[in-house]
Amino acid sequence: MPVRAERIAADIEAIGRMTHSPGNGADRPTFSSAWRQARDHFLAEAERAGCHCRIDAAGNVHARPRGVAWSRRVWLSGSHLDSVPHGGDFDGVVGVVAALEVLRAAHEDGRADLPLEAIVFAEEEGTTFGLGMLGSRGWAGTLDAAGLAAVRNRDGRNYWEAGVDHGAVPDRLVAERLQAASYAGFIEVHIEQGPAMWKHDRRVALVTAIAGRRQYAVTLRGTANHAGSTGMNDRHDALAGAAEVIAAVECLPDLLGDHAVATVGRITVSPNAVNVIPASADLTVDLRAPDDHALDHGDERLRAFVASAALRRGLGHEVAQTESLPAVRLDEGLADRVRSAAERLGLSPLPEAVSGALHDAAILAPLVPTVMLFVASRDGISHNPAEFSRIDDVAEATQLLADVVRNVPDAF
Numbered sequence: 483m484p485v486r487a488e489r490i491a492a493d494i495e496a497i498g499r500m501t502h503s504p505g506n507g508a509d510r511p512t513f514s515s516a517w518r519q520a521r522d523h524f525l526a527e528a529e530r531a532g533c534h535c536r537i538d539a540a541g542n543v544h545a546r547p548r549g550v551a552w553s554r555r556v557w558l559s560g561s562h563l564d565s566v567p568h569g570g571d572f573d574g575v576v577g578v579v580a581a582l583e584v585l586r587a588a589h590e591d592g593r594a595d596l597p598l599e600a601i602v603f604a605e606e607e608g609t610t611f612g613l614g615m616l617g618s619r620g621w622a623g624t625l626d627a628a629g630l631a632a633v634r635n636r637d638g639r640n641y642w643e644a645g646v647d648h649g650a651v652p653d654r655l656v657a658e659r660l661q662a663a664s665y666a667g668f669i670e671v672h673i674e675q676g677p678a679m680w681k682h683d684r685r686v687a688l689v690t691a692i693a694g695r696r697q698y699a700v701t702l703r704g705t706a707n708h709a710g711s712t713g714m715n716d717r718h719d720a721l722a723g724a725a726e727v728i729a730a731v732e733c734l735p736d737l738l739g740d741h742a743v744a745t746v747g748r749i750t751v752s753p754n755a756v757n758v759i760p761a762s763a764d765l766t767v768d769l770r771a772p773d774d775h776a777l778d779h780g781d782e783r784l785r786a787f788v789a790s791a792a793l794r795r796g797l798g799h800e801v802a803q804t805e806s807l808p809a810v811r812l813d814e815g816l817a818d819r820v821r822s823a824a825e826r827l828g829l830s831p832l833p834e835a836v837s838g839a840l841h842d843a844a845i846l847a848p849l850v851p852t853v854m855l856f857v858a859s860r861d862g863i864s865h866n867p868a869e870f871s872r873i874d875d876v877a878e879a880t881q882l883l884a885d886v887v888r889n890v891p892d893a894f
């Protein structure tokens with residue numbers, strides 16, 4: 483089943499033109515007309531490649547070769563077509579097109595029985611409804627119909643209202659939920675969205691874990707006072723305390739092992755005036771690591787840093803955890819299968835990576851054996867019109883995918 487880079491390139495270009503901001507990147511909010519156009523492109527191409535297609539109650543599209551009944555156990559591969567505002571042409575699209583291209587290659591080879599289902603997840607990014615991976619969460623059952631009714635887009639329409647013309651139906655959500663036993667495994671091809679692979683000239687990598695994430699709201703409370711008449715030893719400066727915390731957060735990943743990252747992304751200071759010692763500082767902390775022990779350790783260290791900075795300066799303090807998503811270990815058995823395929827294709831040893839960003843794969847991984855394949859992102863730029871990946875790299879990942887899904891062995 484030889485995959486064709488020129489067909490992959492043509493799809494990515496065609497979908498890139500389906501945007502609400504022509505010339506200024508991909509703008510395809512879920513259930514918008516540009517998003518629908520991109521989804522229709524996938525459906526038309528899949529049907530041309532001899533597939534039958536269906537849309538599940540959460541609005542995700544599924545396509546299988548016509549020779550493969552919906553009841554048969556198969557591999558699953560795909561990603562998303564929605565984008566952030568002014569995003570790139572590769573995020574999500576690459577994974578959808580890779581699965582589509584394997585179906586086309588099989589059709590060309592007369593393999594009407596290829597055990598592969600391609601999937602387009604509805605709403606991955608989180609920018610349309612303020613919460614991400616809604617299509618996969620709805621299908622996997624980690625978000626119910628009421629949960630999807632509680633999120634709204636900028637027109638004030640909830641997931642069901644916005645999705646009604648695109649196949650989303652709350653009444654069928656439970657009946658059409660993912661049946662894990664129907665899938666041998668899920669393989670999501672995606673761009674890396676970070677600089678590591680490009681920098682080290684790694685074209686395709688096997689992702690073995692998706693980082694977990696903890697987010698915090700940290701508050702430091704001091705005393706507002708006159709910036710001229712209050713001596714340096716008589717101050718309770720909340721912003722100076724926050725500065726210590728920010729510097730400590732930047733060093734935190736060094737204590738947590740490989741692939742850990744920590745960010746203070748937002749700070750609010752009060753009263754925020756040139757001649758007043760700051761009375762309070764509120765900051766956010768986003769901490770990610772590929773295993774939960776590292777996250778637990780990071781949690782302890784963060785609380786200790788804040789407490790000691792507060793104590794030194796006589797400040798009140800609070801650390802509230804606002805989100806906790808566990809790290810996801812991807813499937814070792816399926817990873818081995820990918821490594822063997824890489825060996826057959828002369829791509830061995832396949833570089834390995836950890837995903838710092840969340841993906842639909844993180845939702846499916848607890849239910850179905852899951853791995854991801856990353857394709858290098860030029861200079862690590864993503865969620866930006868300048869986002870770029872080499873078509874040859876996408877084709878290489880697609881060929882690897884094609885090799886993995888040739889058959890479903892009994893062991894899976």
Ligand SMILES: [Zn+2]
Nearest residue numbers: 573574606672
């Ligand atoms: Zn994505």
